[in-house]
Amino acid sequence: METKEKRGARAYIGLAVLLALYAAAAVMTPRVARSSEMLIIGGLRLPVSTMAGVLSSLGNICIICLVVFYGKTGFILALASLLVQMPFWIRNCLVMQNTASIPGFFSSLLTTVAIFLIRSRDRRIDKFRQDEVEQLKKTQQITQSLFEDTATALVTAIDAKDEYSHGHSMRVAEYAGRIARELGKTEEECRKIYYAGLLHDVGKIGISDAIINKKGKLTKEEYEEIKKHPVLSNQILSSIRGYPYISIGAHYHHERYDGKGYPDGLKGEDIPEIARIIAVADAYDAMSSNRSYRHALPQQIIREEIISGAGTQFDPEIAMVMRHLIDLDSEYRMKEREAVKELAGDNEMHCGPYRSEISDGIHITRAITHISLTYRDEEPRDDQTAPAIILFDSLDARVHDDEKTIRNLNYYEYCEIWLDGQTVNHGVREIRTKRTAHEPAAPADGRAPERTAYEVAAVKCRDHVLIRIDNGRETTEVTIALPDSSRYVYIALTGKNCYISDVRIEQEANPVPDGFIPRIAEEISYIDGPEGDLPNVQVDGIRTAASAGVPVKDGMRISFHTMSLPTARLIWHCPYIVLFRSADGKVNGEGYREYAVIRLDGENWEDNKEAQSRIIANREDDFGGWDAWKKGNKEGFDCTVHFRREGNRITVSTRNLGLSVKDITTITGGPAAEETEVYAALTGDQCALTNIRVTQE
C-alpha cells in the first residue's frame, strides 16, 4: 500500500507541474499572439499567433485542475495566479488597444467565474460530509452511552444478587483499567478492558442465590455450580456482537497461567490477555475486600500473594504490574471502603458503652478534611455528653484493640479527643487545646441543647495535626505533635450512649501551605548524623525525597548509611537507587527520563521504552530471612553500591544483610545511548540516608 509520505510527495510534484505549466502558458501566450511568423505543419501553413488561443486554454485548464484537485490551497493559488495576470490583460486591451488580447482577457474572466463556482460546490460537499460525520459521531455516542448504561444496570443486578460483593465488579473494572494503562495500552484498549472487567461476573445471574450467598463452606456440587459462571457469562455476553472482547474476558477470567484453571484449562499465553488482566484484578479485589468471615487483608500480605502467584496463578508480567500498583498505593486506597464512605450522607451510629461502635478511619492529609455530624445523647445519660474521635495509624485504617492485630497491622493510637475539647494522650509528644467562645453566648437556661451539630476540620502538616471543632457555641482548636512526620493519621468517630447522624465528610482540593499549623514541638529529624559528599536525605514515604544525582562513571562507588524510619514496617521500606537522565542532573528535573529503579530488597521496576533493566537478587548463606532483613534495616547499616559502565550498559551491584543485588540496565533509546550522561541518585521508602560519599575505584 502507498504510504502517507509517498502520497504527499506525489501531490507536491503534481502541484508544482500545474503551476509551472500555467506560468509557461501565461508567459508564452502574449509573445505568440504578437508573432507574425508562420508555422508549417505538413502542407498546412498557419500563423504562429493562432497558437495563442491553445496556450491560453492550456493555462486555464491548469488553473481549473488546481481548484479541482487541491481544494482550498489550489483555489488560493489559482486566484492569485489569475489576479497577477489581470493587470497585463487590462493594460493590453485598454491602454495599448491590442484587440488580439480581448479573447484572452474574457477567457481569464470566465475561468475566474468557473473556479469560484467549483470552490462553492466543493464547500457545499465538505459541509455535507462534515454534517454526516457529526451525525455518525452522535449516533456512536448514543450507542456508547446506551451500552454503558446497560452494562452498569447489569452490574447493579449482579451486585444486588451477591450480598458480599459490595461493588466488586466496579473495582475489578477499575483495577483492570489501571493495569492496562501500566501495560502501555491505548485509551481505547483500556476502555475495552475496563468494560470487560465490569461485566466479568455477569454469569452469576444464572447461579442460585442460595449458593452465591451461602455463609459456610461450599459443597463439591455447589462449587461445581459456581464454576459454571464464566461459561454463563460468555453465553450472555456473546450476544453483544459489537464488543466481542467482553465475552472473551468473562469466559476465561478463571483460567490460571499454569493451566490449572477453569473452564477450559488454558495455559500461559493461550489465555487471552484481557482475561489474564481481569484474573489479576479479580484476585486482588477478592483479597482487598471484606468478607463475612474476615476484613480486607493487609496490603503487604496481598503483595506477597501476588508475587508468589506470578507464573502459577497469574501471568508474571501482569502480576508485576499489579505489584507495582500496590507499591504506588502507599495509602492502601485500592480496597473496598465501606463505613467511611457509607458514613457520609444519611448514615448514623448508635453508640452504647464507650468505643463499642467505631467508624472506619478517615485519612487526614495536608488538604483539610471537613467532617460534620449531628449528635444526641441517649439513655443511660452520662456527664460526658459529646462524641469523640480517635486518632490512630494502622495498616488497614481501622481501630483495633486485640494485641495480635495491633502487632500485625502496626496499629498505633495517638490520642482521643472528645468533641467538647477533652483529650487523652496515648502516644504523642504534646497536645495543646485552645477554646474560643462565640457571640452570642450559650442559651439563657444554661442547658445544653438536645441536638448538637458539630463541624470538625482536620489537617496534618508533617509531624503536626490540627483539629478544629465548632459546635456553634464555641471553637476548640487542638494541636497535636506526633511522634514524627512519617506516620499516617486516621480519625475514627465514636461516642458513649449517644446517637450520631447526618455525617458528611469532604476534603478540600488543595493542600495547606507550610507553617499552617504553628509548631508546639521541635521537628524530629532522623538525618542529623554525619554528612558526606551529598546532603543527607530523609525519605518519609515512597520516593518522597531523593539525593542529588551523581553522573555514573565506570568504577564509581556510592556509600552511605541507611536506617529505616520508625514507621517502616514492610520489606520494601528500604533505600532505592535510581538511574536516570535529566538536563540538570536532578530526579524529576528538566527532561527527566528514568531508566531503572533498583531496590535494595532485590526488586526493580522497569517502566520505560528507553532502557531494559534486569535484576538478579541472591540470598547468600548469611541471609537470615525477611524478618531479620526488616530488623537490620531498622537498626541501620552501611551500604556500598558499585557502578560499572560500558557504553550503554550500566551494572549496579551491592550486598547487604545477606542479600546480593545486581542490576544490569541497557539504555536502548534516547539521544545517542552510548554518550548519554546517566545519573544515579538515592531514594527509597521510609528511610534516612546519611553520610553519602561518592568515590572512584
Ligand SMILES: [Fe+2]
Ligand atoms: Fe468470577
